[in-house]
Amino acid sequence: MQNEINIPFVLDAVRKVGDVFLKDYKQNVIPQTMDMLLKQLEDIDTLCMTSLKEDLALQFPHIPWYIGDEFDTNSQRKAAELEEYWLCDAMDGAIQYLQHIAGWTVNLALIRNGKPFFSVIYDPLANEMFWAKDGEGAFMNGKALELSHKTDLAVMLAVFEYGHQDKSNTDLNKKIGSTVTKLLDNFGIIRNYGPHGLQLAYVGAGRIDLFVQEDLDTYNWITGLLIAKEAGAQILTTDGSPWKWGSESLLVAAKNVTEKYLKIKSTN
Incomplete structure (x- = not known):
């Protein structure tokens, strides 16, 4: 090595x-x-x-x-x-x-x-x-990356993603739909851009304020995860636990933003 x-x-x-x-x-x-x-x-x-x-x-x-x-x-x-x-x-x-x-x-x-x-x-x-x-x-x-410093959800850009697994025998589509609804109800700007890793890098660069995904997608995440983490973002699951390899959801943002999202999720 x-x-x-x-x-x-x-x-x-x-x-x-x-x-x-x-x-x-x-x-x-x-x-x-x-x-x-x-x-x-x-x-x-x-x-x-x-x-x-x-x-x-x-x-x-x-x-x-x-x-x-x-x-x-x-x-x-x-x-x-x-x-x-x-x-x-x-x-x-x-x-x-x-x-x-x-x-x-x-x-x-x-x-x-x-x-x-x-x-x-x-x-x-x-x-x-x-x-x-x-x-x-x-x-x-x-140039060193720096997270967004926003505090107002109304001006935050949140992105949601989904993977390519067969969802026909699961409730994942409903879960994803519920997540998108929460984002639409609480964040100012919602997008789905496509390349997962780049979106996570954009969190690190302060271009995206929150990334959330409700299914397993390790290979699409892994490069962007390190970039976001090293820029200072929290890398969690959508229930607020620390993310680890094999986790079946992902929540990435600055600490103040993950706290706001988890509070929204728990009260809605």
Whole structure:
């Protein structure tokens, strides 16, 4: 295990593949069938993983790779049984990319001893590189991130998200609907943007005031979680407990905002 990592080297590798995607943005035919969609998603994964593996092997030849399948609910309940590994979301917001819509990123995390140790989120369209290292802060293009200081819910931007699990035999849709209703009734601005990790990074950057999700989505969260945490956000479940790998909900915001949300949830 390497105690130190060459952060600029990793950022350059992520930027390199992200810029390849940027060059090809809007060049694909928007998929019209499930077969077309799955093929284009597979092509994205292949391009991204091939580039990152080849580049990072030069500095980190012994660190294994793990691809997080966001459609695989059970695999998201615990970290892989490896001392350390790269966990890659080849493209968070791939559907937006294929639909020629903004809101897609390349996300990469180094998991060490079952926790995110380093993570990076690159948004090629905005030319913004978010990254964080455990215990050493969170940054965007070299500038330290800072949470929002708002206190008035009427001017706060809250986002809700949902995962891709089969919800047909659960009450998750009702739970998500109830959450959205609470947000609409109490916060000034409500959005659902798409790329989970980027939205969590935006909490760290003070652009989003609260992120909430009522289902399990570890792989989509993990890179953004470290960035938000290192910027000072609380990382909780929606019942107010500390979030841990496998938790089936997520609440991320500054402490004063999580306290307001949890009070709203308990009284409504």
